[in-house]
Amino acid sequence: xxxxxxxxxxxxxxxxxxxxxxxxxxxxxxxxxxxxxxxxxxxxxxxxxxxxxxxxxxxxxxxxxxxxxxxxxxxxxxxxxxxxxxxxxxxxxxxxxxxxxxxxxxxxxxxxxxxxxxxxxxxxxxxxxxxxxxxxxxxxxxxxxxxxxxxxxxxxxxxxxxxxxxxxxxxxxxxxxxxxxxxxxxxxxxxxxxxxxxxxxxxxxxxxxxxxxxxx
Amino acid sequence: xxxxxxxxxxxxxxxxxxxxxxxxxxxxxxxxxxxxxxxxxxxxxxxxxxxxxxxxxxxxxxxxxxxxxxxxxxxxxxxxxxxxxxxxxxxxxxxxxxxxxxxxxxxxxxxxxxxxxxxxxxxxxxxxxxxxxxxxxxxxxxxxxxxxxxxxxxxxxxxxxxxxxxxxxxxxxxxxxxxxxxxxxxxxxxxxxxxxxxxxxxxxxxxxxxxxxxxxxxxxxxxxxxxxxxxxxxxxxxxxxxxxxxxxxxxxxxxxxxxxxxxxxxxxxxxxxxxxxxxxxxxxxxxxxxxxxxxxxxxxxxxxxxxxxxxxxxxxxxxxxxxxxxxxxxxxxxxxxxxxxxxxxxxxxxxxxxxxxxxxxxxxxxxxx
Numbered sequence: 035x036x037x038x039x040x041x042x043x044x045x046x047x048x049x050x051x052x053x054x055x056x057x058x059x060x061x062x063x064x065x066x067x068x069x070x071x072x073x074x075x076x077x078x079x080x081x082x083x084x085x086x087x088x089x090x091x092x093x094x095x096x097x098x099x100x101x102x103x104x105x106x107x108x109x110x111x112x113x114x115x116x117x118x119x120x121x122x123x124x125x126x127x128x129x130x131x132x133x134x135x136x137x138x139x140x141x142x143x144x145x146x147x148x149x150x151x152x153x154x155x156x157x158x159x160x161x162x163x164x165x166x167x168x169x170x171x172x173x174x175x176x177x178x179x180x181x182x183x184x185x186x187x188x189x190x191x192x193x194x195x196x197x198x199x200x201x202x203x204x205x206x207x208x209x210x211x212x213x214x215x216x217x218x219x220x221x222x223x224x225x226x227x228x229x230x231x232x233x234x235x236x237x238x239x240x241x242x243x244x245x246x247x248x249x250x
Numbered sequence: 251x252x253x254x255x256x257x258x259x260x261x262x263x264x265x266x267x268x269x270x271x272x273x274x275x276x277x278x279x280x281x282x283x284x285x286x287x288x289x290x291x292x293x294x295x296x297x298x299x300x301x302x303x304x305x306x307x308x309x310x311x312x313x314x315x316x317x318x319x320x321x322x323x324x325x326x327x328x329x330x331x332x333x334x335x336x337x338x339x340x341x342x343x344x345x346x347x348x349x350x351x352x353x354x355x356x357x358x359x360x361x362x363x364x365x366x367x368x369x370x371x372x373x374x375x376x377x378x379x380x381x382x383x384x385x386x387x388x389x390x391x392x393x394x395x396x397x398x399x400x401x402x403x404x405x406x407x408x409x410x411x412x413x414x415x416x417x418x419x420x421x422x423x424x425x426x427x428x429x430x431x432x433x434x435x436x437x438x439x440x441x442x443x444x445x446x447x448x449x450x451x452x453x454x455x456x457x458x459x460x461x462x463x464x465x466x467x468x469x470x471x472x473x474x475x476x477x478x479x480x481x482x483x484x485x486x487x488x489x490x491x492x493x494x495x496x497x498x499x500x501x502x503x504x505x506x507x508x509x510x511x512x513x514x515x516x517x518x519x520x521x522x523x524x525x526x527x528x529x530x531x532x533x534x535x536x537x538x539x540x541x542x543x544x545x546x547x548x549x550x551x552x553x554x555x556x557x558x559x560x561x562x563x564x565x566x567x568x569x570x571x572x573x574x575x576x577x578x579x580x581x582x583x584x585x586x587x588x589x590x591x592x593x594x595x596x597x598x599x600x601x602x603x604x605x606x607x608x609x610x611x612x613x614x615x616x617x618x619x
Contacts, residue, residue, distance in 0.1 A: 143333075143335075145331060145332075145333035145334070145335040146335045146336075146337060146338075147335075148300075148331060148335055149329070149331060149334070149335025149336075149337075150335070150337075151300060151324070152298060152300060152324055152329035152331070152407075153324060153325065153329060153348055153349050153352070153397075154320075154321045154322070154323070154324035154325035154326075154349065154352060155321075155348075155352070156321055159352075164337060167339045168337070168338065168339050170339075242338075242339035242340070242381075243381065244338050244339045244340060244341065244381030244382065244383060245338055245339050247381055247383045247384060
C-alpha cells in the first residue's frame, strides 16, 4: 500500500530518473556495440585467429569481474558524474559483445568459408555477407546480455554520480525508506525485462529464416 | 585449357607436389586419384589459387594464373567441395545467385539462369525458396553443382563432391552428373579416392602418390596398361571386370523392337496393335514421355497360347548405368530386355540381354596377361 502511494506521489520524479536511466543505457549500449563489434572483427581477420582465441579467453575471465570493481576503478582514474558512469558501463558492456561476436565469427564452419573463397568473394564480402549473417544469432545474444548487464549496472553507477533509478535505491537504502528503494528496483527490473523482450523480437526479424529452421 | 608445367609445392620440408606436368584438355573430365595426403587436393586448389605454388607455372586458357587477380580467377572457375559449403542463411536461389551477382548480372538474367540451372540439375523450381537445412544430402549436392555452374564457367573444380553421400545415392548422383556433363561439356577436374568412381566418370585419370604423378592417361589405357605395381594395386584384382564398366547402357540402346502408346489408350487397343504389328513389347508413356507401364505378349510354355501381360511398374535402366549394373539388374529381374530412361526420366529405348552378353563374350577389351 505504502509502495503504491509512494509510487503515485513521486511518479514524475521516478519517470525523469527512468529517462536518465534509459539515456545512459542507450548511449552506453551503442558505444559497446560499435566498439565491441569493431574489435571482434579486427581480431578474427584471417591470420589473426590466435589473437582472437586469446581475446576470447580474456573476455571469458572478464565476465566474472563484478561491475562494482570497474565502476570503482573508473571513479579513481576518471572521477565523478554521468560521463565516468557511462565510460564504466561501456567497458563492462563490451565484454559479452566481444565474447559472443568473436566466438560466433570463429565458429562459422571452415567449409563455408572455403566455398566462399573458392567462388571469388573478397575478404570484405566474406565478412559482411557470410560470416556476420551466420554469426548474427550469437552476436545478438551478446548484445542482449550486454543490455541487461548495462541496465543493472547503471543502478550501481549511481554511486559515482551517474544518476538514474539507482539514486532511488541508494537513497532509499540510506534513509531507510523501503518504499522508495522498492519503487526504484521494480522500475529497473521492468525496464530490463522489456528491453530484453524488444531485442528478442528484433533478433527474430533480422536473423535469416534459414538459420532459425529446426533440423528435420 | 589448363596447363601445369614443372609445378612444385612444399609444406615446410615436405614436398606435397613434385614437379607436375599435366595438360588438361578442354571439355574433358579429368580425375585426380590417390591415397589421402598424396597431393591431389593441393594440386586442385593450386588451379584456383587457393593454395599458392612454389615453382613452375600454371596456365588457364594460355594465361599464367599468377597474372590474374585471384578473386577474378575464382569467379570464372566453378568450385565444389565435399561438404558443399552452402550458405545456411541464404535460400537456394540466393546461394546459386552468388557468383552471377558478384559479376553484376542483371536481375532478370539471374532469374532466368537459375530457372535453367535448377532444371539442369533436376531440382523442381519450388526448391528456389528453400533453405539448405531443409534439403537432403543429395539435394544439397545438386544445389552445390548448380551454384558452381551458375555463372557459366568453362572450368569446374570438384573436390570429392560425392564423398559424403551414401553409396546408393552416390551412384544416382554420378549417373545424373554424367548426363549433365554430356550436355554442358565443361572442363572438369575431379578429385576422388574411389577408383570405381574414377573409372565410371573419368575421361582421363591422373594417378598421384606421395606428391608424384605416377600415370596420366585415358581410362582404358590405364586399365589395360598400368604403369607400375602401385597403379595395379589401386585398380585391384578385377580390373578386367572394371573395364566392362566403361561401357554404358546408352551404348546399347535400341530404338526398335517395341512400340510406344499413350498411357490413356485402352489395353484392348494396345493388344490389338501389338498383334497386328507382331511386336511383343509395348510401353505406355504419358505426355511428358515418362514411362508409365509395360505390355508383353508372351507364349505360355505349356499351352503355347499367347498371353497379354500388363506390367504397371516396370524395372528401368538409366542411360548412364554401366554394363555391370545393367547386367545385374537384368539377371535379378529375369527380364530379357528392359526400358532405358534418361535423367529426366524420359523414355529413350530398350536394352537387350543378348546384346550385352555379346559384349561380355567379346571380352577382348583388355588382353589377358
